[in-house]
Amino acid sequence: MSRFNHRGIFLQKLGPTIVNPDEVLVSMQFALKEEDWDAENNVETTALLDSTILIASSHDGGRSFSLGNINKDIDGDGDIDADDKAKLLALAKAYVSIARP
Template sequence: MSFFNQRGIFLQLMRPSPSEPNTLVSLQLARKELSWDAENQQQVEALVDSVFFTATSKDLGNSFSIGNVNKDVDRDGVIGAGDKAKLEALAKAYAAIINP
């Protein structure tokens, strides 16, 4: 996350291996909150409002599926298929990046 943007998305890609036949993308959406640590006299950064999802692909990253999405990630006021579709599209786009 940058100084100017207090929201962030953290992604981790795990390609298929002998122990895991699927492509997995771990997604964490969070907000950075700044506070003051009076005892140490320094500013402290903390991630708050974090939500985690795991997207799974059985076709080497061509399509992804996510289980239950119970958070309004696109902030349209509705928790549903739109949120799930956006997260799955994000996982697919990230898996397609060769050199992140």
């Protein structure tokens, strides 16, 4: 997130593990950033608002992912449907394919 764009997506790849070398999890956090000024301590503060965390899981090394129920309109078209889920799954797959993020 920058000073100009207060929306952000934080992605984190988890796995594979020793227990299951084909398991990969992608944590996706969607948030809004709010900046404020703490006059008492004379510092700028930052808070994340409206934060949502979703976990996409793969059991085939990241070739395909599954995602539990989502309850947020991700693509902004006014409804929560299969398109939202498809975009999240594509994001997880694309992120895992990046060798050095």
